[in-house]
Amino acid sequence: MSLDPQTLAELHEIADRYPEKRSGLLPMLHLIQSVEGRVTPEGIEVCAQVLGISAAEVNGVATFYTMYKRRPVGDYHVGVCTNTLCAVMGGDLIFERLKEHLDVGNDETTEDGKITLEHVECNAACDYAPVMMVNWEFMDNQTPESAVQVVDDLRAGREVHSTRGPRLCTWREAERVLAGFPDDRADEGPAAGPASLAGLKIAREKGWTAPEGEK
């Protein structure tokens, strides 16, 4: 076992958050990814031991959910939404352009290990279409040119910010937050992007409010 004692302790900590330990498996696998860069056979064994279930059961879970990766992921996971609405609004062209620019196919990583490109399903930001996710942070209203700029900046080590969130962290750091270990960046970024406020802005301009409450 090469997983360090701190990780092992944190895996137990996750399991102990829940009334029944096995509920911790999804966040535990996120933690494995943050440490190992993917779900490794060893990570599966350790999760199984912590939970007292078989490695086959853990494996069954790890292969079911799309965020778990069996091959090493780059520093930045770039997901282009190609579900219908984003695809129509330009997601297909963005994805094609990035494949060409990075010289990778779907679910592949650039040779420098920086970028893993994947097309993703609807990420609940349709009012900002076409949408790209970098390490599961929103990059709203993209064009092929802006998407290329983002990956070029990331590969060059320049600072990149989510259009509605903080400075982008690495994929491994993101996975640690998903495992339930906050990184103290909650206060970065705005409360809402412009599209989220579209209706509220009109209501403010026209003086529209919900009715008064009952006394």
Next chain:
Amino acid sequence: MTTLTPVLTDNWDAERAWTLAAYEERGGYAALDKAFAMAPDAVIDVVKESGLRGRGGAGFPTGMKWGFIPQDNPRPKYLVVNADESEPGTCKDIPLMMASPHTLVEGVIVSAYAIRANTAFIYVRGEVLHVIRRLQRAVQEAYLAGHLGRNIHGSGYDLDLIVHAGAGAYICGEETALLEGLEGRRGQPRLRPPFPAVAGLYASPTVINNVESIASVPSIITNGAGWFAGMGTEKSNGFGIFSLSGHVRNPGQYEAPLGITLRELIDLAGGMREGHELKFWTPGGSSTPLLTPEHLDVPLDFESVGAAGSMLGTRALQLFDETTCVVRAVLRWTEFYKHESCGKCTPCREGTWWLTQTLARLEKGQGSEADLDLLLDQCDNILGRSFCALGDGATSPISSSIQHFRDEYLAHLTNGGCPFDPAASTAFAPVGASA
């Protein structure tokens, strides 16, 4: 004309709206003391009287769901918030949790008190990192302020709230698949009955509600059941967030009483993009049958959209103009259902692959007119025969598009391929570009 009624969205433009300080400054967490002064059953009665119906798509009365929890069952009761927002087109819960996570946390506390749960969960999809940060922070702040934990506000009521990140699976929006995920298993739906109210999480009585449903509860407790019921239509009470996306000038979130029409919403959103007109739309995500401009004046409430042959769903209004190929759109949604089918039942697991193959052939201009009948036959073998609603949803775009746009499918055959230029429908197409 229907006017917008910001309630849930009302604080989204506040300075640092996501913080406890900003939320409390606007009266946040006041609903707790009002609820704690009432018996739990009385809280359920208020929600029943308000007429609140589930905002996750199905529209089941929320108070009635709470009333199904057998209080004489000795096992713990659980509240689980379904924050796995993934239905294509749906984008209301994510901005809500990003801008005002405390609205949800306050709703969780009141709702859990009503059903007598001492442990609650927010199952949030994993692919929204910053939303998860904001939820984690809000829960932490609520504990420190005494809104969560032991003896909340001196009421004697205890509640623990756990934020649980999923790992990528549309199916986990289905409530029993979500419970499987929350129990650390593959997200596959469970046979019902028993319903979750009787045997849900850890085989214990469990209420699962959508984010927007739970977030609406504090406003109902604060303002009264009559206040909520006074908005909306006779059977679809209250307000809801309508999410406009696609070829409209100002896509975004518009909070309005149920029963507002798409025509009114498009007007508010500045009209369709310049030089173009509406061709087809979904009223509530891709699983709700497509509608056309002839349905612009249908009141967007559960009953009226149902009568028009579709479903209100999640009020995810995806708008497509005349540059969009409906066959391409439907094929892409079908590929999505194929990808997300959990594999548990045969009609959906096999059927979505069949649908994709048949559609892909048509989209390329291959195949024949008989393939349309084949598609409808395949749909017939999936709809109502699948284990859960995912399979049913997969058939909606296909059958409705053949109903409304049969000629467009045929045009692919006569044209020997797609007659549309995909570049013309992009957000970055030059003004005036056409197919």
